[in-house]
Amino acid sequence: MNDIRDPAASGAPVPAPGASAPVPAAGIPLRGSEHGAALGPSFYETVGGRDTFARLVAEFYRRVADDPVLRPMYPEEDLAPAAERLTMFLEQYWGGPGTYSEQRGHPRLRMRHQPFKVNPDARDRWLAHMRAAVDTLELPPLAEETLWDYLQRAAFAMVNTFEE
Numbered sequence: 397m398n399d400i401r402d403p404a405a406s407g408a409p410v411p412a413p414g415a416s417a418p419v420p421a422a423g424i425p426l427r428g429s430e431h432g433a434a435l436g437p438s439f440y441e442t443v444g445g446r447d448t449f450a451r452l453v454a455e456f457y458r459r460v461a462d463d464p465v466l467r468p469m470y471p472e473e474d475l476a477p478a479a480e481r482l483t484m485f486l487e488q489y490w491g492g493p494g495t496y497s498e499q500r501g502h503p504r505l506r507m508r509h510q511p512f513k514v515n516p517d518a519r520d521r522w523l524a525h526m527r528a529a530v531d532t533l534e535l536p537p538l539a540e541e542t543l544w545d546y547l548q549r550a551a552f553a554m555v556n557t558f559e560e
């Protein structure tokens with residue numbers, strides 16, 4: 397059976413026979429997969445769609461532009477193309493349009509960051525600017541926590557050197 401109503405097909409834990417089906421906590425949207433229909437409104441929609449992610453990324457890059465360690469890592473004169481790539485990626489990740497992969501292919505983010513020296517200092521700077529950018533969105537607390545938790549985990553996973 398490959399029905400999205402089947403919890404096994406959604407990747408969710410399968411309840412023991414006789415147990416009642418797991419009920420998602422109120423307000424926690426289930427993210428749609430790239431292969432199937434969303435199980436409810438996506439996180440992307442819940443937090444305000446493209447406008448929210450575009451604002452987040454614009455606030456983030458405004459801060460990167462003034463960062464003496466991060467700014468030189470971005471090759472282009474203008475940060476706009478990098479901002480567009482990050483916006484598309486985040487939209488796709490959170491259940492919005494899949495434009496990122498249509499244009500860039502599989503994200504393979506760790507691989508794409510290999511050319512850059514992402515040490516703990518770079519990570520902490522990235523996260524500090526992102527934290528300030530998230531704050532400007534004034535999201536409801538649960539949404540903010542969900543987004544921030546992901547960004548932190550992703551940033552820690554991107555570290556590829558401990559050289560100063």
Ligand code: HEM
Nearest residue numbers: 469470478481482485500508512514518519522550551554
């Ligand atoms: C931890 C510190 C990080 C640093 C210093 C860093 C730095 C960079 C740099 C220099 C680029 C190249 C600019 C471009 O051409 O787009 C880039 C690209 C990108 N970064 Fe990061 N990044 C970090 C973390 C992250 C995280 C946590 C994410 C995702 C949540 C992310 C998502 C992306 C994406 C989607 C691209 C464009 C990839 C492509 O399609 O070419 N980065 N990053």
